[in-house]
Amino acid sequence: MKKIICITGASSGFGEACAHTFAAGNYNLIISGRRVEKLQALKKNLEEKFGTDVYVLPLDVQSREAVDEAFKSLPASWKKIDLLLNNAGLALGRDNFDEASLDDWDTMIDTNLKGLLYVSKAVIPFMIPNKSGHIINIGSTAGKQVYQKGNVYCATKHAVQAISEAMRIDLLPHKIKVTVIHPGAAETEFSLVRLRQDAQEAKKVYEGYEPLHAEDIANVVYYAASLPAHVCINELEITCLAQANAYYLYKETV
Numbered sequence: 001m002k003k004i005i006c007i008t009g010a011s012s013g014f015g016e017a018c019a020h021t022f023a024a025g026n027y028n029l030i031i032s033g034r035r036v037e038k039l040q041a042l043k044k045n046l047e048e049k050f051g052t053d054v055y056v057l058p059l060d061v062q063s064r065e066a067v068d069e070a071f072k073s074l075p076a077s078w079k080k081i082d083l084l085l086n087n088a089g090l091a092l093g094r095d096n097f098d099e100a101s102l103d104d105w106d107t108m109i110d111t112n113l114k115g116l117l118y119v120s121k122a123v124i125p126f127m128i129p130n131k132s133g134h135i136i137n138i139g140s141t142a143g144k145q146v147y148q149k150g151n152v153y154c155a156t157k158h159a160v161q162a163i164s165e166a167m168r169i170d171l172l173p174h175k176i177k178v179t180v181i182h183p184g185a186a187e188t189e190f191s192l193v194r195l196r197q198d199a200q201e202a203k204k205v206y207e208g209y210e211p212l213h214a215e216d217i218a219n220v221v222y223y224a225a226s227l228p229a230h231v232c233i234n235e236l237e238i239t240c241l242a243q244a245n246a247y248y249l250y251k252e253t254v
């Protein structure tokens, strides 16, 4: 029987790349996000290319009720989730603490932290009776060090680190693995969202070096998910060659 992965934020970036990698790896997929048309197109593409079954679960992870209802509404066969990839997230703005917007802070906290909690609380009860399961949380190098103008985004990713450690401890009796993966700079829609759709500014973020590509992270997620049942990768930090950590990034001048 094929395993089931549930991916939040599957409509672009890491989530979309993971959908391709896991479909190629013989998983059935629940793909989730707000942009339903993108998810429907991805479903069609994956089903045609890999002959896998794909369930589209439209969802805003910020809404506790929406998350609860969406997961309860899954057909019984789709509730047998083996792997949850908590990936949905975003940064909004790069502003000094005193200048940043409270609305941006609310959105980042509600998505990156509370959304991850709501989805995990909805899915864990499906895993417990199976005495197995794996939760992979996407953190960030911003969850390891705080950088200038990163304030609340960094705080949400530090929280993902702490929550991942806490989950791992509390879920031990249920034999549920918890892995946190911390990517560095990767060229996805991330900077476009952060910089409010300013494509020129977003492009500049990745100039002067080769950033990570979404597929790089998908390969690492797949590796972490493919180890024997008794082996758990607790934590991984992955950057491109030009990046040492959250604040040392070497750019070639052009």
Ligand code: NDP
Pocket (backbone or CB within 6 Å): 008, 009, 010, 011, 012, 013, 014, 015, 032, 033, 034, 035, 036, 059, 060, 061, 062, 087, 088, 089, 090, 091, 111, 112, 115, 138, 139, 140, 141, 182, 183, 184, 185, 186, 187, 188, 189, 190, 191, 193
């Ligand atoms: P993208 O912007 O390409 O993808 C973000 C995904 O999250 C989209 O599918 C989006 O879907 C989804 N999402 C955002 N808000 C919500 C919401 N409220 N409800 C449901 N889904 C939501 O960026 P990345 O792929 O780069 O980002 C994925 C994760 O990786 C994030 O958690 C990000 O913080 C983290 N990360 C990114 C890095 C980078 O440099 N790119 C580095 C380190 C970590 P939709 O808009 O359809 O809802």
Ligand code: 8X3
Pocket (backbone or CB within 6 Å): 139, 140, 141, 142, 150, 183, 184, 185, 186, 190, 246
């Ligand atoms: C995303 C990478 O460097 O913008 O988490 O914090 S960075």
